[in-house]
Amino acid sequence: MAGNLVEVHAVKKWYPVQTGFVENLLTRKRDYIHAVDGIDFDVKEGEVFGLAGESGSGKTTTGRLILSLAKPTEGRILFEGVDIASVKPGEMRNLRQRMQMIFQDPTASLNPRMKTGDGIGHSLEIHGLAKGEEKKQRVISMMERVGLTPASVLYEKYVHQLSGGQRQRVVIARALIMRPSLIIADEPIAMADVSVRVLLLDLMMELKDEFDLTYVFITHDLATAKYVCNRIAIMYLGKIVELGTLRQVYTNPSHPYTQALLAAVPVPDPKARRTYPIPKGEIPDPIAPPPGCRFHPRCPQATDVCSVEEPELVAIEEGHLVACHL
Amino acid sequence: MADVLVSIRNLDVHYYTRMGVVKALDKVSLDIERGQLIGLVGESGCGKSTLGFAILRLIPPPGRIVGGSILFDAEELLDKDGAYMRQIRGKRISMVFQDPMTSLNPLQKIGDHLVETITTHESVSKQEAWKRAEELVDRLGISPSRLSDYPHQFSGGMRQRIMISLALALDSDLIIADEPTTSLDVIVEAQILDLLKELKAAYNMTLMLITHNMGIVAELVDRVAVMYAAKIVEVADALDLFANPVHPYTQGLLKSIPNIKLLDQEFEIMKGSPPDLIDPPTGCRFHPRCLHAMDICSEVDPPLKHVENGTMVACHLY
Numbered sequence: 192m193a194g195n196l197v198e199v200h201a202v203k204k205w206y207p208v209q210t211g212f213v214e215n216l217l218t219r220k221r222d223y224i225h226a227v228d229g230i231d232f233d234v235k236e237g238e239v240f241g242l243a244g245e246s247g248s249g250k251t252t253t254g255r256l257i258l259s260l261a262k263p264t265e266g267r268i269l270f271e272g273v274d275i276a277s278v279k280p281g282e283m284r285n286l287r288q289r290m291q292m293i294f295q296d297p298t299a300s301l302n303p304r305m306k307t308g309d310g311i312g313h314s315l316e317i318h319g320l321a322k323g324e325e326k327k328q329r330v331i332s333m334m335e336r337v338g339l340t341p342a343s344v345l346y347e348k349y350v351h352q353l354s355g356g357q358r359q360r361v362v363i364a365r366a367l368i369m370r371p372s373l374i375i376a377d378e379p380i381a382m383a384d385v386s387v388r389v390l391l392l393d394l395m396m397e398l399k400d401e402f403d404l405t406y407v408f409i410t411h412d413l414a415t416a417k418y419v420c421n422r423i424a425i426m427y428l429g430k431i432v433e434l435g436t437l438r439q440v441y442t443n444p445s446h447p448y449t450q451a452l453l454a455a456v457p458v459p460d461p462k463a464r465r466t467y468p469i470p471k472g473e474i475p476d477p478i479a480p481p482p483g484c485r486f487h488p489r490c491p492q493a494t495d496v497c498s499v500e501e502p503e504l505v506a507i508e509e510g511h512l513v514a515c516h517l
Numbered sequence: 518m519a520d521v522l523v524s525i526r527n528l529d530v531h532y533y534t535r536m537g538v539v540k541a542l543d544k545v546s547l548d549i550e551r552g553q554l555i556g557l558v559g560e561s562g563c564g565k566s567t568l569g570f571a572i573l574r575l576i577p578p579p580g581r582i583v584g585g586s587i588l589f590d591a592e593e594l595l596d597k598d599g600a601y602m603r604q605i606r607g608k609r610i611s612m613v614f615q616d617p618m619t620s621l622n623p624l625q626k627i628g629d630h631l632v633e634t635i636t637t638h639e640s641v642s643k644q645e646a647w648k649r650a651e652e653l654v655d656r657l658g659i660s661p662s663r664l665s666d667y668p669h670q671f672s673g674g675m676r677q678r679i680m681i682s683l684a685l686a687l688d689s690d691l692i693i694a695d696e697p698t699t700s701l702d703v704i705v706e707a708q709i710l711d712l713l714k715e716l717k718a719a720y721n722m723t724l725m726l727i728t729h730n731m732g733i734v735a736e737l738v739d740r741v742a743v744m745y746a747a748k749i750v751e752v753a754d755a756l757d758l759f760a761n762p763v764h765p766y767t768q769g770l771l772k773s774i775p776n777i778k779l780l781d782q783e784f785e786i787m788k789g790s791p792p793d794l795i796d797p798p799t800g801c802r803f804h805p806r807c808l809h810a811m812d813i814c815s816e817v818d819p820p821l822k823h824v825e826n827g828t829m830v831a832c833h834l835y
Binding site: 245246354355356384385386387388389390393411412413414415418437438441442451452453454455456457458459460461462465469470471473474 | 673674706756759771774
């Protein structure tokens with residue numbers, strides 16, 4: 192039985208809303224964006240855990256919280272059993288070696304003035320793990336592993352000389368060279384073309400087995416999540432509304448929001464017809480989320496209790512949690 | 518006899534860059550019938566947006582239309598001067614862009630935006646134009662009282678509805694929509710697709726939908742043109758294209774897209790990536806990646822020819 196690599200306990204992240212100077216003087220009221228508003232989940236060692244939802248659902252903030260790039264307003268996050276809030280700044284650097292992030296836009300996350308190879312090996316130098324010829328050897332073998340070949344030629348290239356798919360491979364190589372145990376991948380293939388997407392996903396899954404990785408896979412694309420995730424959490428407005436194994440969530444979606452989300456994905460088959468009504472409206476304002484269940488104003492099945500009482504995340508079967516009064 | 522609204526023949530668009538001449542469109546031919554919803558699909562850089570801009574004669578420098586013909590309602594657009602094209606744009610051909618925030622004036626109320634569009638092209642009073650704007654946005658699911666709001670006060674989905682209302686304001690013959698739902702969330706995307714379906718029936722509009730998303734194509738369009746490396750490789754009715762793709766690229770593309778309905782889907786991977794358009798492969802541009810490539814494929818560029826059921830394909834296998 193694999194242990195939990197990451198445990199998230201009752202975590203909230205509220206961002207204060209910027210207000211004008213005069214308004215600050217006149218009122219004591221402070222508004223907060225409830226980016227993440229009380230979530231609990233575990234990520235088991237060796238699994239691919241999906242965080243899915245629309246923009247503004249809090250999925251990226253959750254990823255940043257796990258990496259300690261943002262501090263939670265409330266709650267605790269354990270990584271390998273250690274509360275990351277208790278880690279001293281000096282030790283944080285060691286911890287960061289063990290958790291790496293892959294961002295959506297490779298062009299924006301690579302230094303345009305650094306040669307590809309130096310960019311990949313930069314963190315080895317920062318952490319004092321390798322330099323000079325040894326660094327180069329390690330970078331080249333990693334580049335070959337992620338399919339950046341011929342590695343010795345690409346080592347000398349700059350970011351703008353690479354294709355989009357190659358750039359994302361550089362980002363993957365840079366994350367892996369630190370030999371992390373956890374990788375948070377935030378929409379890693381959203382910028383890639385369809386024919387490249389599957390290649391990148393396959394590569395990520397191969398590397399997972401080879402390097403004993405655990406992924407937190409953040410995506411808005413449920414069709415892609417399906418391809419990689421073992422378990423998945425569906426987020427809406429800072430809350431987890433449904434969590435379960437991929438099969439549980441996809442074959443038996445139990446929250447009306449999950450049902451709508453799955454039904455809204457366009458199916459590449461002209462004969463397919465939608466089976467579930469598309470909710471009206473859009474994701475509400477995270478400053479003042481609706482009372483009760485946050486989805487109730489858009490929910491086709493809402494009842495009176497939904498606008499009053501917030502539903503708890505409860506198990507409807509082994510490992511399948513849903514937050515809904517139905 | 519089908520009523521052809523736009524007839525594009527052998528269109529060439531080149532971008533003159535420091536690195537060399539990028540052939541963004543290479544001998545592209547396509548017919549769009551009146552009342553048809555045609556999808557233009559392909560990966561980034563294949564020329565699909567360039568084709569949309571070329572119809573409006575809006576290719577930005579250093580790009581130029583260097584050859585071919587675009588007949589719109591039997592008139593040659595490439596012979597027209599700037600003043601004439603300005604009358605066509607917005608009035609007879611309108612465009613919906615991917616990002617509505619950058620296409621709406623942030624300092625203008627959306628009602629004024631609509632009124633300006635209407636009064637520029639038609640001699641109606643402001644009051645009358647405002648009234649028309651009210652009816653129009655109401656039709657698209659926006660309360661007429663919101664015409665006095667500015668773009669930033671709307672959500673992404675609402676902004677895209679406003680863009681569509683601008684395109685519909687003058688009853689254009691042709692609407693070109695370039696990735697109209699790409700910046701939207703999936704539920705809002707589904708709402709906009711439903712709206713487009715509804716409007717298509719109500720206004721009998723002719724729509725060219727440019728997208729990379731095969732799912733959207735399947736939901737919405739009647740006919741599909743698939744582009745690869747500045748060329749059209751296949752044109753077919755949507756049902757035929759998905760049931761029986763003919764060109765090896767279309768086949769590969771369809772096999773590499775995830776289908777949410779299939780839980781244990783197997784993908785087939787296309788090796789390689791699309792070519793450099795400064796120095797594309799000789800012969801068929803897809804041959805270095807094609808599973809069925811023959812000797813002739815690297816030598817002769819296959820023309821687009823009819824096969825069965827109105828399907829057209831550019832491939833030596835047929």
